[in-house]
Amino acid sequence: MLTIARACRAVTGVFSQPAVLTLEDGHYTPDTLVIKSKRRIWLECKSAEELRRRGETERLERIARHFAAWGEIFRIVTDTDIAALGETVGNLRYLAQWRSVSVPEAISRALPASAQVRELEAMIGLEHAWGAIADGWFTFDWRQPLTRNTQLLRSRERVWYEPGFLRT
Structure with a gap:
């Protein structure tokens, strides 16, 4: 989950077990605090099995009410939620190495409307191709492994991956 949060472009901070909160019925330590677009999103990670426990x-509903009363966002993320993302986490990890590649304006203006990754590499070079993908110039099915055969579609504006649990 930390990989996913850190890959979101609007995220400016990710903190593991950021605070011990005193609530009227005891203490609570959230698993993760994500700062995104000047908003705090508090995350609790649980397995689906743990949620079924008596x-x-x-x-967690009581804790969520506390956060809501404070005007804060509180989300529960389960292993089932993460599993539903398919290859997304692996794709994000792979693209992280290309995020620092700057795509020159002349190249970004000439990007095709549609291409496979290998075709894009042939057009603009390996580094710029993967940099453009990492920088949100293209969309693709995040749940499938990103390979040289992946079909890319040009985004009208740059779009970065954002999981549902981080949407505000």
């Missing part, structure tokens, strides 16, 4: 859902 009282756990009620406990």
Whole structure:
């Protein structure tokens, strides 16, 4: 989950177990705090099995009400949520190495409307191709492994991956 949060372009900070909060019915330590677009998103990571345990859902609902009363965003992320992302995490990890590649304006203006990754590499070079993908110039099916045969579609404006649990 930390990989996913750190890959989101609007995220400016990710903190693991950021604070111990005192609530009227005890103490609570959120798993993760994500700062995104000047908003705080508090995340609790649980397995779906843990949520089925007696009282756990009620406990987290009470905690969620506290955060709502404070005007904060609180989300529960399960292993099922992460599994549903398919290859997304692997794709994000791979693209992280290309995020620092700057795509010159002349190249970005000439990007094709549609191409496979290997075709894009042949057109603008390996580094610029992967830099353009990492920089949100293209969309593709994030749930599938990103390979040289992946079909890319040019985005009208740059679009970066953002998981549902980080949407505000």
